[in-house]
Amino acid sequence: MGSVRRSVVEVFQPSTYETAVPYDLFAALREESPVCWIPEPALGPWREGPGYWAVFRHADVKHVLRHPEDFSSHLGATQIRDPDTPADLRFVQAQMLNMDPPDHSRLRRIVAAAFTPRAVRALEQAIAARAAALFEAGECDFVEVAADLPVWTLAHVMGVPARDRRLLYDWASRVIGYQDDDYAGLSTADAEALTPMGRLAVAARPEPRPGVNPRSRAALTDMFAYAHALAENPLDGESVMSAMLKGGPKGGPKGGLTEAEFENMFFLFAVAGNETLRNGIPGGLLTLLQHPAELARLRADPSLLDSAVEEMLRFWPPVMHFRRTATRDLTLAGQPIRAGDKVVVYHASANRDPSVFPDPDRFDVARTPNDHVSFGFGPHFCLGAHLARAQFRSVLRELLAWDVEPAGPPHRLTSNFQNGLKHLPVRLRRRDR
Numbered sequence: 001m002g003s004v005r006r007s008v009v010e011v012f013q014p015s016t017y018e019t020a021v022p023y024d025l026f027a028a029l030r031e032e033s034p035v036c037w038i039p040e041p042a043l044g045p046w047r048e049g050p051g052y053w054a055v056f057r058h059a060d061v062k063h064v065l066r067h068p069e070d071f072s073s074h075l076g077a078t079q080i081r082d083p084d085t086p087a088d089l090r091f092v093q094a095q096m097l098n099m100d101p102p103d104h105s106r107l108r109r110i111v112a113a114a115f116t117p118r119a120v121r122a123l124e125q126a127i128a129a130r131a132a133a134l135f136e137a138g139e140c141d142f143v144e145v146a147a148d149l150p151v152w153t154l155a156h157v158m159g160v161p162a163r164d165r166r167l168l169y170d171w172a173s174r175v176i177g178y179q180d181d182d183y184a185g186l187s188t189a190d191a192e193a194l195t196p197m198g199r200l201a202v203a204a205r206p207e208p209r210p211g212v213n214p215r216s217r218a219a220l221t222d223m224f225a226y227a228h229a230l231a232e233n234p235l236d237g238e239s240v241m242s243a244m245l246k247g248g249p250k251g252g253p254k255g256g257l258t259e260a261e262f263e264n265m266f267f268l269f270a271v272a273g274n275e276t277l278r279n280g281i282p283g284g285l286l287t288l289l290q291h292p293a294e295l296a297r298l299r300a301d302p303s304l305l306d307s308a309v310e311e312m313l314r315f316w317p318p319v320m321h322f323r324r325t326a327t328r329d330l331t332l333a334g335q336p337i338r339a340g341d342k343v344v345v346y347h348a349s350a351n352r353d354p355s356v357f358p359d360p361d362r363f364d365v366a367r368t369p370n371d372h373v374s375f376g377f378g379p380h381f382c383l384g385a386h387l388a389r390a391q392f393r394s395v396l397r398e399l400l401a402w403d404v405e406p407a408g409p410p411h412r413l414t415s416n417f418q419n420g421l422k423h424l425p426v427r428l429r430r431r432d433r
Helices: 002-008 014-018 023-032 056-066 087-094 102-113 117-133 142-158 163-177 196-203 221-231 239-247 259-290 290-301 302-314 385-401
Strands: 035-038 052-055 138-142 321-326 328-333 335-337 341-347 402-406 421-423 423-428
Touching: 002 014, 035 321, 035 335, 035 402, 052 056, 056 321, 056 341, 087 259, 087 402, 102 117, 117 142, 138 142, 142 163, 142 239, 142 259, 142 421, 163 196, 163 221, 221 259, 221 335, 259 290, 259 302, 259 402, 259 421, 290 302, 302 385, 321 402, 385 402
Parallel strands: 052 341
Antiparallel strands: 035 052, 138 423, 321 341, 328 335, 402 423
């Protein structure tokens, strides 16, 4: 017990995740201290925080996510790091991810039509064709290959012109990888190849400033300048952007949304719609390469495709945690929690809970049932889950037509939030040639 107590700060430190997710530590904490206080020391520009309650068991994670009246997404938003100023907090509270019902429900209804199973089915053929076009024989960095599909799909769904797709990649890199020096200042878009509104966005990019939260409005003025420019141009009537602009009873240029809601909605889809697949697909392939018998099993029985996707999501959850804030004094798993305390649920730990998943550290492409929480649970269950699964299936189906082998060591993202890879060198050869 003492050794676990001494190492709990490792759960918070981004450097812990440079080599692997600490599943052994999660397992010990699930058993000995399932709701555990984690210190929040200063890390570079990230100032010291007050600490938080980490939740490791599957049932407790679901309980927290199911009860926004007790565990709010709104009070302190959903990142461990507190917004830097009261104004920053008020701004991010206008994001759907950082709302509680009924406000959350109102915004979710506005864009839900773009992500129904029917809407996704209409996209699946185009997604499959795009996935097939990604692969060619030879060596490649599969992280770069896999990043194309979510960016392409997001641009299609959001009504972003093809010439500006790389901006989505860069914004997501800066936001999801801000704890990693290789991603924090990434800028790969060729300004000359962008549309005029894309070039205006590049010109509006702020200079990085030490100590400024890279997820704040001040650090993303280029993204929001682009969102407003895109809103002023004719759009596909079925895009997410079009749905936002039609939005609701207020009317006006942003439909039923306030300006802060509009900007935050654009942020949410541009980043959250990108990160799950960009982390999950390379992680899924690495998992298959590390379990060759399961890859052979899937090749022999492609009917296991759907269950294999769910198992990859369980085994390599793209997002490792989300934060809530206690609305009142309460008790969780016997642990007293005070109103205002941060409560952080660890999806990565819940997905390996042996009370739910027999032999949880075994990768099994036929595992069923598979009650993973990689897409969340409760009111905030991922709106784009159908779309993410469709993209995952398309890439995996195409991969089965290729022999894949490692061409170098993988390199993980430095992040205590995103379970990502920066590089995954592989060698591809078409199986029918």
